[in-house]
Amino acid sequence: MHRYEKIWLSLSSAVILAFMLFIGYQAFAEEMAPPSTKETLDPQKVDETPPFDNPGVKKVGENEYEVVMTLQVFSFTPDDIEIPAGSTVHFTLTSKDVVHGFEIAGTNVNAMVMPGYVQKITKTFAEPGEYLVLCNEYCGSGHELMSTTITVK
Amino acid sequence: MEAAVKQTWRQKVTKAMGINREDARISKSYLFVTFLALAIGGICGLTQGLNRSGFLELPSWINYYQVLTAHGLFLVLVFSSFFTIGYFYAGLSHTLGGLLPAVRKIAWTGFSLKITGLMIALIPVLMNEASVLYTFYPPMAASPWYYVGLALIVIGIWLCAFGAFINVAHWRKQNKGKHVPILAFFATGVFILLFFGGLFVAVEVIVLIIPWAFGWVETINVMLSRTLFWAFGHTLVNIWYLTAVSAWYVIVPKVIGGRRFSDLLTRIVVILLVVLNIPGGFHHQIVDPGISESVKYLHVFMSLAIGFPSLMTAYAMFAVFERTGRKKGGKGLFGWFKKLPWGDVRFLAPMIAMIAFIPAGAGGIVQTMNQLDQVVHNTMWIVGHFHLTLGMSAAMTFFGISYWLVPYVSGRVLTPKMNKFGVWQTVLWAVGMGTMATTMHIVGLFGSPRRTALTTYSDHATALNWDPYMIVIGIAAVILLIAGMMQIYAVFHLMFRAPKGNEEFPIAKPEEDGSKTPYWTERWSRWIFVMLLVVAMGYVIPLVDFIGNAPPGSPPFKTW
Numbered sequence: 001m002h003r004y005e006k007i008w009l010s011l012s013s014a015v016i017l018a019f020m021l022f023i024g025y026q027a028f029a030e031e032m033a034p035p036s037t038k039e040t041l042d043p044q045k046v047d048e049t050p051p052f053d054n055p056g057v058k059k060v061g062e063n064e065y066e067v068v069m070t071l072q073v074f075s076f077t078p079d080d081i082e083i084p085a086g087s088t089v090h091f092t093l094t095s096k097d098v099v100h101g102f103e104i105a106g107t108n109v110n111a112m113v114m115p116g117y118v119q120k121i122t123k124t125f126a127e128p129g130e131y132l133v134l135c136n137e138y139c140g141s142g143h144e145l146m147s148t149t150i151t152v153k
Numbered sequence: 154m155e156a157a158v159k160q161t162w163r164q165k166v167t168k169a170m171g172i173n174r175e176d177a178r179i180s181k182s183y184l185f186v187t188f189l190a191l192a193i194g195g196i197c198g199l200t201q202g203l204n205r206s207g208f209l210e211l212p213s214w215i216n217y218y219q220v221l222t223a224h225g226l227f228l229v230l231v232f233s234s235f236f237t238i239g240y241f242y243a244g245l246s247h248t249l250g251g252l253l254p255a256v257r258k259i260a261w262t263g264f265s266l267k268i269t270g271l272m273i274a275l276i277p278v279l280m281n282e283a284s285v286l287y288t289f290y291p292p293m294a295a296s297p298w299y300y301v302g303l304a305l306i307v308i309g310i311w312l313c314a315f316g317a318f319i320n321v322a323h324w325r326k327q328n329k330g331k332h333v334p335i336l337a338f339f340a341t342g343v344f345i346l347l348f349f350g351g352l353f354v355a356v357e358v359i360v361l362i363i364p365w366a367f368g369w370v371e372t373i374n375v376m377l378s379r380t381l382f383w384a385f386g387h388t389l390v391n392i393w394y395l396t397a398v399s400a401w402y403v404i405v406p407k408v409i410g411g412r413r414f415s416d417l418l419t420r421i422v423v424i425l426l427v428v429l430n431i432p433g434g435f436h437h438q439i440v441d442p443g444i445s446e447s448v449k450y451l452h453v454f455m456s457l458a459i460g461f462p463s464l465m466t467a468y469a470m471f472a473v474f475e476r477t478g479r480k481k482g483g484k485g486l487f488g489w490f491k492k493l494p495w496g497d498v499r500f501l502a503p504m505i506a507m508i509a510f511i512p513a514g515a516g517g518i519v520q521t522m523n524q525l526d527q528v529v530h531n532t533m534w535i536v537g538h539f540h541l542t543l544g545m546s547a548a549m550t551f552f553g554i555s556y557w558l559v560p561y562v563s564g565r566v567l568t569p570k571m572n573k574f575g576v577w578q579t580v581l582w583a584v585g586m587g588t589m590a591t592t593m594h595i596v597g598l599f600g601s602p603r604r605t606a607l608t609t610y611s612d613h614a615t616a617l618n619w620d621p622y623m624i625v626i627g628i629a630a631v632i633l634l635i636a637g638m639m640q641i642y643a644v645f646h647l648m649f650r651a652p653k654g655n656e657e658f659p660i661a662k663p664e665e666d667g668s669k670t671p672y673w674t675e676r677w678s679r680w681i682f683v684m685l686l687v688v689a690m691g692y693v694i695p696l697v698d699f700i701g702n703a704p705p706g707s708p709p710f711k712t713w
Contacts, residue, residue: 005468016518020453020457028450043292043705098293098710105616116705119442130614137290137531141712142712
């Protein structure tokens with residue numbers, strides 16, 4: 001093997017390894033791992049299963065909110081949410097029918113929402129504004145209409 | 154003894170006369186379907202591009218997602234698999250001294266199964282009964298016939314894999330202790346991946362979906378189906394990549410008048426791509442529920458590992474270019490670069506494909522990591538990524554191959570005039586796909602979702618900012634359609650109209666001072682065993698979890 005090739009391959013391995021260490025540090029030390037909730041529920045009984053029997057915005061602490069939300073073709077319940085600037089919001093999500101995606105455009109909030117599974121993701125809204133929430137997984141003929149907003153005041 | 158004599162006689166005939174006519178007919182038919190699929194899939198793609206950019210309102214009898222389903226079906230499933238089979242069967246015939254009669258029969262049976270399957274799957278798509286896209290995530294449920302058709306296509310592909318195995322095994326028996334010719338070695342790797350990757354989707358479709366879609370069982374396990382799909386889906390994209398890589402290592406050096414890079418390293422790259430591939434599918438599920446953070450971390454590692462053989466390839470390719478360019482008198486640091494045959498479409502197209510793989514591979518590496526994936530998951534970025542990897546790196550290599558393979562199997566030649574036409578076609582396609590993929594990456598980074606028909610989300614300011622990019626994508630789609638139609642014209646011209654003659658099947662010789670390749674590279678049973686171990690590492694925990702801790706299943710939904 002040529003000397004340059006050895007250098008190239010060693011550098012390649014080092015870069016891949018560095019990525020791994022960095023991702024591991026972010027995921028486990030900084031708690032920045034991707035949304036990975038493992039709770040389940042009966043997808044045909046979402047309306048009777050807590051907390052989804054009572055979806056909505058709930059204040060859970062100082063500047064802290066929980067949004068319990070169901071996704072269904074082609075809407076979000078609750079929709080057009082308002083929250084004060086600077087608050088941390090914990091989204092608890094599930095689907096009542098097919099696979100949906102939960103994306104707040106322009107942020108890192110992006111999660112798959114599967115029927116039968118609870119998905120959780122947290123975001124602190126520092127900047128005021130009207131955020132666009134959309135479904136980013138094809139879910140049917142009205143998929144492109146499935147959106148709502150979060151207004152941060 | 155008699156068989157051996159027959160074999161060598163056949164090899165001599167093949168060498169003198171070009172390809173065996175019956176073998177040629179197989180590859181020719183596969184390539185014919187390949188480029189027909191490109192035409193149909195390309196028109197679908199243009200329709201989507203024009204719709205999303207706001208240039209074209211779809212008529213009421215057609216729906217965006219129906220077109221998108223067809224686009225995926227024709228390009229992801231038909232174009233790629235028919236090309237792979239047509240190309241490697243020609244390669245097997247050329248390097249192994251012809252196909253066995255039984256293998257020919259298998260290839261034809263596979264061909265008719267795939268065409269039948271495609272027709273069965275296509276009818277519900279045309280009737281808007283299967284607008285579930287080519288990923289068909291349950292619990293969205295298409296007409297059961299859509300899945301029956303897909304299952305037949307997979308079985309047809311399997312038959313071709315078995316045919317290739319039989320032919321290679323036969324050659325090895327005749328040539329004990331010898332290394333399988335390099336192109337046949339690539340073919341072996343590709344068909345192993347097709348077989349094992351296909352197993353996952355076959356279980357998904359035949360065991361889980363078909364009984365559910367017909368209503369024989371009431372509910373389906375959605376996470377299990379989705380995971381089985383990506384074990385196949387990701388393997389499939391790497392199969393095209395490995396097909397393209399085979400041409401980079403074996404064909405391109407010959408076209409530029411050089412020799413291959415190290416035979417041992419080439420074979421190791423093939424083995425690594427086969428062994429590491431399948432668990433990569435999990436990086437499509439980084440933001441899914443139901444998978445723990447530590448298992449996802451393991452999968453990030455498994456995905457990144459696939460990057461390693463590609464980095465080996467990057468070095469190998471440029472080493473070959475430099476060596477050949479210098480031999481031709483290229484001086485200085487970059488003088489060799491100018492000595493490459495830029496006016497030869499058989500080189501230009503795969504070369505641009507390789508260059509495109511630099512950003513494409515880098516993009517793949519960064520987006521497989523948690524943080525960036527959370528930004529770009531299911532956005533146009535991903536669409537940009539696979540238009541760069543598949544639309545450029547794989548497809549342009551396939552186009553480059555077609556300029557000599559099609560005349561080779563048709564008993565015709567690539568004329569200088571057609572070569573010039575090919576150069577223009579290549580440049581146009583590169584401009585179109587390069588522009589489109591780059592724009593898609595950018596607008597995806599801003600959050601524009603993939604697989605979404607024209608919408609402004611009630612004129613939301615964020616979504617309105619995406620519009621200018623969509624217009625660029627629409628324009629690029631027009632350029633691509635022109636380049637695509639030129640490619641299809643070139644193929645059909647080379648197939649039926651070009652002057653008769655014998656076109657060369659370019660296969661480069663190994664390097665002169667190369668060391669002898671050790672025989673362990675040929676021990677495929679060992680590599681398959683290692684591959685299954687890696688698959689088990691990646692899949693046992695999540696699959697057991699999805700089955701053992703499954704929530705109640707989902708009934709079918711038709712939401713379009």
